[in-house]
Amino acid sequence: MRPDSTTGLARSQRVPSPLVLWGSTGTTSTIAHMVLVEAGADFEARFIGLKAGDNRRPEFLAINPKGEVPALVVDGAVITETPAICQYIAETHPDSGLLPATYPQRAQCLAWLAWASYRQAASWIPAMLPVRATREPAAHDAVRACSRRRVAKALDFLDSALADGRYYLMGNAATLPDFYVAMQLRWARRIDVPIGDRAGALLDRMLARPAVARVLAAEGLA
Amino acid sequence: MKLFYSPGACSLACHILLHEAGAKHDAVPVALKDGAQFKPDFLAINPKSKVPALARDDGSVLTEMPAISYWIAATYPQAGLMPKDAEGVTRALEWLNWMSGTVHNGGFTRIARAERFVGDPAHAAAAQEKAKADTAKYIDQMEERMQGRQYALGADYSFADPMLYVLCRWAPRAGKSLDALPALAAFNARMEARPAVQATLKAEGLT
Numbered sequence: 046m047r048p049d050s051t052t053g054l055a056r057s058q059r060v061p062s063p064l065v066l067w068g069s070t071g072t073t074s075t076i077a078h079m080v081l082v083e084a085g086a087d088f089e090a091r092f093i094g095l096k097a098g099d100n101r102r103p104e105f106l107a108i109n110p111k112g113e114v115p116a117l118v119v120d121g122a123v124i125t126e127t128p129a130i131c132q133y134i135a136e137t138h139p140d141s142g143l144l145p146a147t148y149p150q151r152a153q154c155l156a157w158l159a160w161a162s163y164r165q166a167a168s169w170i171p172a173m174l175p176v177r178a179t180r181e182p183a184a185h186d187a188v189r190a191c192s193r194r195r196v197a198k199a200l201d202f203l204d205s206a207l208a209d210g211r212y213y214l215m216g217n218a219a220t221l222p223d224f225y226v227a228m229q230l231r232w233a234r235r236i237d238v239p240i241g242d243r244a245g246a247l248l249d250r251m252l253a254r255p256a257v258a259r260v261l262a263a264e265g266l267a
Numbered sequence: 268m269k270l271f272y273s274p275g276a277c278s279l280a281c282h283i284l285l286h287e288a289g290a291k292h293d294a295v296p297v298a299l300k301d302g303a304q305f306k307p308d309f310l311a312i313n314p315k316s317k318v319p320a321l322a323r324d325d326g327s328v329l330t331e332m333p334a335i336s337y338w339i340a341a342t343y344p345q346a347g348l349m350p351k352d353a354e355g356v357t358r359a360l361e362w363l364n365w366m367s368g369t370v371h372n373g374g375f376t377r378i379a380r381a382e383r384f385v386g387d388p389a390h391a392a393a394a395q396e397k398a399k400a401d402t403a404k405y406i407d408q409m410e411e412r413m414q415g416r417q418y419a420l421g422a423d424y425s426f427a428d429p430m431l432y433v434l435c436r437w438a439p440r441a442g443k444s445l446d447a448l449p450a451l452a453a454f455n456a457r458m459e460a461r462p463a464v465q466a467t468l469k470a471e472g473l474t
Contacts, residue, residue: 111365111408122354126368128333129361136353148341149327155360156334160315162364166373171384178377178384179394187386188394202315 064088065118067108069095070264073165074115077130078264079224083256084138090263128158131221143221150215157214157222161229168195169229172236189236196238200230204241212250219251227251231266268292269322271312273299274471275436277371278319280429281335282471286463287429288343294470332430333363340426348426355420359427362419366430370409374402375437402441406448409434413450417457432458 066081066088068074072095081088093099093114100112109116109125117124117133124130132155135143145154171178172192175185203226206214213219214226230248233240240248251257261267270285270292272278276299285292297303297318304316313320313330321329321338329335337360340348350356377384377398382391384398409431413419419427435455438445445452458464468474 110411111369119354124357124361126361126364128364129357132360133353133357136356148338149323149325149329152329152334152338152341155337156329156331159331159333159364159367163368163372166368167376170373179390179397181390181393184385184387184390184394187390188384191383191386205314 063120066090067093067105067116067118068114069093069100071266072114073127073162073225073228075260075264075266076127076224076228077115077117077134079227079257079260080131080134080143080221082260083219083224083254084134084141084143086134086138092264126162127225128155128162128221131158131224135221142218145215145220154215154220154222158225161222161225164195164199165225165229168192168199169232172196172238173232193236193238196233196236200233200238200240200244204244207241207243207247213247219254223247223251224257227257268324270294271297271309271318271320271322272471273297273318275433275473276318277332277367277430277433279436279467279471279473280332280433281319281321281339283429283432283464283467284336284339284348284426286467286470287348287461288339288346290339290343296471332367333360336363336426336430347424350420350423350425355423355425358420359425362427363430366427366434370402370405370434374398374405375434375440378402378440399441403443406434406438406441406443406451410448410451413454416450416454418454428458429464432464 064081064086066074066077068078068090070092078090093105095114099105100114106112108118108123111125113125115127115130117130119133124133135141145151171188175188175192178188211217213223227248230240230244258267268290270278270282272282272294273296282294297309299318303309304318310316312322312328315330317330319330319332319335321335323329329338340346350359378395381395381398382388385391385394418424419431432455435445435451438448438451445455
């Protein structure tokens with residue numbers, strides 16, 4: 046597992062930092078990466094190549110038996126699943142403001158994270174990687190087409206949720222799901238699914254955040 | 268408080284938690300087979316057309332199984348559903364997100380609605396076969412992670428367990444029998460011995 050040569054992130058640190066993020070550039074691990082930078086966390090990012098199959102190698106399976114990124118190593122324990130990693134970072138960096146203050150709002154915040162996360166599995170991933178839905182190459186165009194329709198439907202819902210003029214999903218401050226949705230909006234553009242004006246404005250706001258810009262540059266995605 | 272559910276769906280997890288918490292609630296069935304989730308009455312509650320949805324007493328509606336589960340645990344601390352530290356809460360969310368995103372939506376949903384994922388009915392059978400194989404693999408991973416554990420987090424019951432139980436109930440749809448999965452079978456039996464689980468199964472007409 047080689048660290049990705051396109052980034053020079055924190056790998057040169059001599060003293061191992063307490064948090065290690067295992068990721069692959071331009072995947073959902075990018076969301077966890079943004080949240081770590083936004084929170085001002087002390088961490089080291091290590092990138093593996095999914096196309097090269099690094100995630101199926103025994104060294105990585107020893108870290109995450111699911112063979113997926115992101116995985117966050119905390120004092121030797123491994124946390125997986127993007128929403129859980131994001132929640133952990135936010136709870137352990139309470140000054141970051143990445144979580145709303147009250148429980149009902151936190152649950153709402155988690156509802157957005159869960160929504161984004163299962164839409165990612167059911168719509169974005171097959172739209173970008175139809176082989177995950179079926180191994181029959183002849184069916185891949187059809188998989189792409191219906192997955193794109195589901196992405197479009199998800200984006201309609203997103204735009205209607207922003208209809209009251211709020212700047213971010215939970216109101217006027219960016220919280221965890223805004224980072225997830227920002228990446229999904231970028232991916233939607235890549236697969237030619239139009240995004241609504243309000244969602245577009247949310248994406249622009251997120252892209253203007255120094256932490257987001259820094260991570261996109263570090264992962265070679267800017 | 269009103270929980271909108273469909274019998275045996277992932278809303279069952281939230282329904283069990285309401286019983287565990289002793290929370291006063293009305294359970295309102297939504298007839299998914301008749302398309303009730305797409306009708307204006309339900310769209311006014313959840314525009315995403317999904318169960319579970321929880322209409323709380325302040326009039327606000329909470330959606331998404333992991334979020335509703337978390338909220339119930341946070342709101343009824345005496346029920347002991349919320350782990351005591353950030354590590355435990357994170358682990359519960361890790362389980363719930365994987366169960367909801369990967370196992371349910373990335374697995375069982377593809378088995379049930381293969382044609383929706385491939386568009387062309389001619390390709391549905393192959394897609395469904397792959398979905399079944401992927402889901403069976405996830406269930407094996409559940410079995411592996413439950414080795415030596417009473418509940419999802421280890422010794423202590425938490426708001427992650429009811430969804431794990433729901434997935435145990437669904438396992439046969441992926442061609443998996445609990446008979447061959449001793450850790451999950453023991454967990455399933457432990458869950459079914461809980462009065463709250465029994466009361467919820469009865470309330471949903473599943474016994």
